[in-house]
Amino acid sequence: GQQLNQSPQSMFIQEGEDVSMNCTSSSIFNTWLWYKQDPGEGPVLLIALYKAGELTSNGRLTAQFGITRKDSFLNISASIPSDVGIYFCAGHSGGTYKYIFGTGTRLKVLA
Amino acid sequence: DADVTQTPRNRITKTGKRIMLECSQTKGHDRMYWYRQDPGLGLRLIYYSFDVKDINKGEISDGYSVSRQAQAKFSLSLESAIPNQTALYFCATSDPTSGHEGPQHFGDGTRLSIL
Numbered sequence: 001g002q003q004l005n006q007s008p009q010s011m012f013i014q015e016g017e018d019v020s021m022n023c024t025s026s027s028i029f030n031t032w033l034w035y036k037q038d039p040g041e042g043p044v045l046l047i048a049l050y051k052a053g054e055l056t057s058n059g060r061l062t063a064q065f066g067i068t069r070k071d072s073f074l075n076i077s078a079s080i081p082s083d084v085g086i087y088f089c090a091g092h093s094g095g096t097y098k099y100i101f102g103t104g105t106r107l108k109v110l111a
Numbered sequence: 112d113a114d115v116t117q118t119p120r121n122r123i124t125k126t127g128k129r130i131m132l133e134c135s136q137t138k139g140h141d142r143m144y145w146y147r148q149d150p151g152l153g154l155r156l157i158y159y160s161f162d163v164k165d166i167n168k169g170e171i172s173d174g175y176s177v178s179r180q181a182q183a184k185f186s187l188s189l190e191s192a193i194p195n196q197t198a199l200y201f202c203a204t205s206d207p208t209s210g211h212e213g214p215q216h217f218g219d220g221t222r223l224s225i226l
Contacts, residue, residue: 031211035217042115042218042219043217045215092212099215101154103151
């Protein structure tokens with residue numbers, strides 16, 4: 001079955017640093033999504049990507065749809081304490097009924 | 112996402128009890144989903160519904176049932192709760208966009224503990 005590998009699983013960074021994380025799939029996706037989940041809350045959509053090679057920004061966040069269609073990347077620039085949380089990727093292959101979700105990257109920021 | 116409301120937010124109950132989790136949405140989306148989230152695992156789909164008359168099993172539907180009472184309401188039931196159903200449960204909605212599967216919008220979750 002389809003699988004998503006998300007890395008890193010967790011990371012500590014200094015406030016002000018840039019952050020990079022990625023997701024890789026065993027199969028091709030037509031849609032990639034990136035979410036952030038804070039404790040006690042549901043995942044909140046950050047960025048949606050629909051085209052191979054697409055690069056989309058949302059404030060300090062930038063995500064890219066890999067040209068192979070099997071991966072996606074999320075970058076956070078100049079991290080701040082409120083960036084703490086778990087970041088999830090999700091992919092959809094178009095021919096199925098469901099999204100596949102990654103297991104998340106837990107981001108912890110050292111002030 | 113305040114447009115997707117789940118009740119209750121927290122529930123503790125005993126093995127064998129019947130539990131209902133409710134979800135309502137004001138986004139006007141036709142598609143609704145129930146997921147569970149366990150530590151170290153990605154979100155796993157329990158049931159999904161593409162409209163009021165369409166109900167489908169997801170990857171982990173055993174032990175669960177659902178009811179789509181209206182476009183805006185989708186409830187999840189555990190007929191006889193067991194401890195390994197202790198998890199965080201999320202409702203989500205979506206609509207297709209420009210020929211793509213639209214992004215899913217989540218509620219804030221129900222934390223369910225079964226003793």
